[in-house]
Amino acid sequence: MEEKLRIGVFVCNCGTNIGGFLDVPEVAEYSKTLPGVVYVKENLFTCSESGVNEIKEGIKNNNLNRVVVAACTPLTHEPTFRAACEEAGLNPYLFEFVNIREQCSWVHKNEREEATQKAKDLVRMGVARASKLEPKDRITAGVIPSALVIGGGISGLSAALSLANRGFKVKLIEKEKKLGGLVKSLYKIYPENINAEEYINQKINEVKKNKNINVFTSTEIKNVGGYIGNYKVKAENDKGNELNFDIGVIIVATGAKTLSPEGLFSYDGKKVIDMLQLEDKLKNDGISQYKNFVMILCAGSRNNERVYCSRICCMSAIKNALLIKEKNPESKIFILYRDLQAYGTTNEETLRRAKINGIRFVNYSLNKLPEVEDNTVRVYNEILGKELLIPADLIILATPLVAPEDNENLSKKLKVTLDENGFYLEAHIKLRPLDFSTNGIYVCGTAHWPASTEESTTQALGAAARSSIHLEKKYVMVEPIVSSVYYEDECRGCGLCASLCPSNAIEMVETPKGVKAKVIEVACRGCGICGASCYRHAIRMNHFSDEQIKAQIRAFLEE
Amino acid sequence: MCSGRIDPSLIMEAFVNGADGVFCGGCLLGECRYISGNYQAQGKILLTQLALKRAGISPERLTIKFMSSAEAQKFVKYVSEFMDKIIELGRIGKAENLSENELKLKLEAVRNALEGKKLRWVVGKRTEFMESGNLYNEIFTAHEIERMFKEVVMDEVDLQEILLRLKNKPSSVKELSEKMRLPSHRILREIANLKKMGLVELEDVSGSSPLWKTVDE
Numbered sequence: 046m047e048e049k050l051r052i053g054v055f056v057c058n059c060g061t062n063i064g065g066f067l068d069v070p071e072v073a074e075y076s077k078t079l080p081g082v083v084y085v086k087e088n089l090f091t092c093s094e095s096g097v098n099e100i101k102e103g104i105k106n107n108n109l110n111r112v113v114v115a116a117c118t119p120l121t122h123e124p125t126f127r128a129a130c131e132e133a134g135l136n137p138y139l140f141e142f143v144n145i146r147e148q149c150s151w152v153h154k155n156e157r158e159e160a161t162q163k164a165k166d167l168v169r170m171g172v173a174r175a176s177k178l179e180p181k182d183r184i185t186a187g188v189i190p191s192a193l194v195i196g197g198g199i200s201g202l203s204a205a206l207s208l209a210n211r212g213f214k215v216k217l218i219e220k221e222k223k224l225g226g227l228v229k230s231l232y233k234i235y236p237e238n239i240n241a242e243e244y245i246n247q248k249i250n251e252v253k254k255n256k257n258i259n260v261f262t263s264t265e266i267k268n269v270g271g272y273i274g275n276y277k278v279k280a281e282n283d284k285g286n287e288l289n290f291d292i293g294v295i296i297v298a299t300g301a302k303t304l305s306p307e308g309l310f311s312y313d314g315k316k317v318i319d320m321l322q323l324e325d326k327l328k329n330d331g332i333s334q335y336k337n338f339v340m341i342l343c344a345g346s347r348n349n350e351r352v353y354c355s356r357i358c359c360m361s362a363i364k365n366a367l368l369i370k371e372k373n374p375e376s377k378i379f380i381l382y383r384d385l386q387a388y389g390t391t392n393e394e395t396l397r398r399a400k401i402n403g404i405r406f407v408n409y410s411l412n413k414l415p416e417v418e419d420n421t422v423r424v425y426n427e428i429l430g431k432e433l434l435i436p437a438d439l440i441i442l443a444t445p446l447v448a449p450e451d452n453e454n455l456s457k458k459l460k461v462t463l464d465e466n467g468f469y470l471e472a473h474i475k476l477r478p479l480d481f482s483t484n485g486i487y488v489c490g491t492a493h494w495p496a497s498t499e500e501s502t503t504q505a506l507g508a509a510a511r512s513s514i515h516l517e518k519k520y521v522m523v524e525p526i527v528s529s530v531y532y533e534d535e536c537r538g539c540g541l542c543a544s545l546c547p548s549n550a551i552e553m554v555e556t557p558k559g560v561k562a563k564v565i566e567v568a569c570r571g572c573g574i575c576g577a578s579c580y581r582h583a584i585r586m587n588h589f590s591d592e593q594i595k596a597q598i599r600a601f602l603e604e
Numbered sequence: 605m606c607s608g609r610i611d612p613s614l615i616m617e618a619f620v621n622g623a624d625g626v627f628c629g630g631c632l633l634g635e636c637r638y639i640s641g642n643y644q645a646q647g648k649i650l651l652t653q654l655a656l657k658r659a660g661i662s663p664e665r666l667t668i669k670f671m672s673s674a675e676a677q678k679f680v681k682y683v684s685e686f687m688d689k690i691i692e693l694g695r696i697g698k699a700e701n702l703s704e705n706e707l708k709l710k711l712e713a714v715r716n717a718l719e720g721k722k723l724r725w726v727v728g729k730r731t732e733f734m735e736s737g738n739l740y741n742e743i744f745t746a747h748e749i750e751r752m753f754k755e756v757v758m759d760e761v762d763l764q765e766i767l768l769r770l771k772n773k774p775s776s777v778k779e780l781s782e783k784m785r786l787p788s789h790r791i792l793r794e795i796a797n798l799k800k801m802g803l804v805e806l807e808d809v810s811g812s813s814p815l816w817k818t819v820d821e
């Protein structure tokens with residue numbers, strides 16, 4: 046038998062935040078007339094201790110089986126009110142929040158009557174939805190306390206160390222023979238110009254010594270199955286051995302590579318080289334025979350083909366220009382640039398130092414690219430408005446960092462997204478910058494976007510911290526606001542829902558009745574795309590079901 | 605929940621219950637927390653607009669706008685513009701020149717069409733068609749998708765409207781053609797489809813214009 050609805054409505058004044066701009070007593074009075082409502086209480090502050098107690102007492106004394114609070118936003122106080130319900134013995138998902146502050150009193154400060162009317166509409170809708178709410182249990186699943194870090198550059202090394210030092214087991218997978226990534230090929234690292242090789246070797250040694258880290262070089266990921274807390278990863282090394290790991294969380298730190306300079310500005314690898322070759326020459330004292338240096342920035346970047354800025358090339362060039370000057374004060378260095386990325390106080394300072402030390406900066410535009418000729422570079426100086434002929438013994442092209450082609454492949458295995466340039470795409474640029482949209486997988490370093498080692502390391506520590514939340518807790522708990530294949534008989538196993546799911550939370554499984562969709566509840570983030578798309582209406586969205594939303598719509602349109 | 609949760613059936617719930625306009629708001633395209641949710645919403649809104657239009661109801665009564673949570677001004681602007689539009693159109697049915705009964709029937713037909721398997725399948729497959737192509741690896745442009753939508757929507761909405769009309773009252777092709785202001789060959793085509801599906805049958809074969817009715821369950 047269906048239980049009889051006993052709905053309690055609590056209307057908050059929020060001091061004067063609500064009460065000052067609309068007629069709260071009238072809204073409360075009106076609430077009493079709504080179907081199913083048996084108890085109404087006006088609060089000065091529903092979120093205060095006394096307010097919360099009034100909810101609890103209201104539930105107990107009136108046998109309430111639904112609670113509606115008309116106050117502020119779920120972001121601020123939903124947990125408070127849900128907890129109050131729970132403490133009074135009511136399932137927290139039988140609670141409904143109506144926002145009459147941000148969405149009403151605050152935006153209609155000069156229309157008291159209309160605001161009051163709107164608040165009534167909102168409460169009526171909330172009560173209608175509350176009538177259709179169902180009790181739900183929070184969903185929990187265990188987390189294997191072990192992390193997989195893919196990529197052994199500075200980012201991967203830093204993330205692995207951070208997790209290992211906190212006691213978690215880490216599997217570090219590097220596809221090359223040696224750890225270290227791009228930094229291994231550098232001479233010095235700006236801003237402090239520390240020795241790149243010493244720095245990276247120290248990190249590598251720390252990693253190798255750490256008992257919590259297992260390093261697998263010359264190894265590549267073959268397959269990734271499972272979901273947050275419980276990934277099954279298959280990898281293979283160059284000897285053809287298959288490795289299997291049970292993993293709780295995954296960090297992607299696969300870095301980037303530089304664009305090949307082939308075909309750009311008469312590149313020949315001898316007189317015209319790229320920045321990595323210059324780093325190598327600096328390392329091996331290979332620049333003493335040159336006097337006139339010209340660096341061309343944005344070589345092959347910020348054009349139609351590659352619109353983005355690679356962010357690290359300006360500073361790498363300025364760094365190396367200064368290092369050349371240090372070794373050979375007589376040298377003449379021109380840096381041809383389009384815009385300069387010297388952000389932050391230290392970089393600004395380095396740029397200033399470069400100018401003081403006589404390094405010349407010449408601005409060119411994409412319309413008039415510099416031309417490399419025998420022993421000279423011809424460039425149209427945008428600022429002077431005239432052409433310059435610069436003598437050059439060594440020409441260095443700063444080509445951008447680009448996404449490795451392999452990203453395509455690995456991203457599919459991980460079921461994470463790439464951006465239009467092939468770099469890994471975070472879940473949200475501001476709210477979740479280190480997470481992937483798929484729960485349990487994180488990104489850091491130049492795998493995500495061109496970044497300096499400092500930025501990469503910061504991100505690596507952040508990603509380690511983010512992922513460690515799950516490792517530390519040993520379980521993941523998710524709101525039961527997930528989809529479910531509620532009408533399983535309707536499901537034809539077409540896989541449309543699985544293909545549209547942005548969280549990869551739907552798998553197709555064999556059942557005695559044929560292939561059916563199945564929701565992996567811990568992976569589901571409750572967006573509702575699957576339910577809205579299932580052509581046979583087999584999927585139901587828990588806690589935001591069609592019936593609940595339709596009840597709200599109908600209540601709004603009631604005359 | 606995401607704008608991708610918007611099921612055309614929810615939108616039609618509002619229209620059927622007397623809404624004069626429905627405004628959907630979503631995050632900026634490309635900035636969806638659920639990656640593709642707002643694109644899904646966009647497709648579903650487009651489909652719903654086409655269906656409304658086919659039924660003679662102004663598609664301007666439905667809109668979707670994208671903005672970030674930090675763009676209050678944009679939100680206010682979009683909502684105000686939409687309100688102005690709806691006020692200009694007036695109560696639903698009025699601008700459309702439809703009697704109350706006709707409006708109800710048309711909205712029901714649109715709802716049934718949008719809740720039906722065919723349209724849901726088509727809109728659901730839109731992403732795949734646009735991104736990875738169909739079985740023959742033909743990728744569809746937004747324009748081609750819209751054209752395809754239009755054709756399927758036309759069939760489905762007409763079909764549902766005929767079905768509802770026949771449920772109310774057995775009619776001849778000529779009568780339906782007049783009521784729906786559609787050429788009789790179109791009506792005939794849909795009737796043939798409905799007959800194939802076993803949903804309608806002839807009631808009375810005598811006379812020059814036979815009457816059709818729905819099949820009793």
Ligand SMILES: Cc1cc2nc3c(=O)[nH]c(=O)nc-3n(C[C@H](O)[C@H](O)[C@H](O)COP(=O)(O)OP(=O)(O)OC[C@H]3O[C@@H](n4cnc5c(N)ncnc54)[C@H](O)[C@@H]3O)c2cc1C
Nearest residue numbers: 196198199200220226227234235299300301490491497498
């Ligand atoms: C010429 C040049 C000069 C620079 N100078 C400076 C500087 O002075 N200061 C500064 O701060 N930054 C500098 N940078 C930037 C610096 O190199 C990067 O910030 C840094 O390399 C980022 O580290 P990472 O670990 O994210 O990526 P990477 O160093 O690219 O490391 C990624 C690692 O992942 C591995 N990998 C890739 N794919 C896979 C896979 N599928 N499976 C397993 N492993 C994989 C790679 O083999 C590599 O070892 C410079 C860059 C260039 C190109």
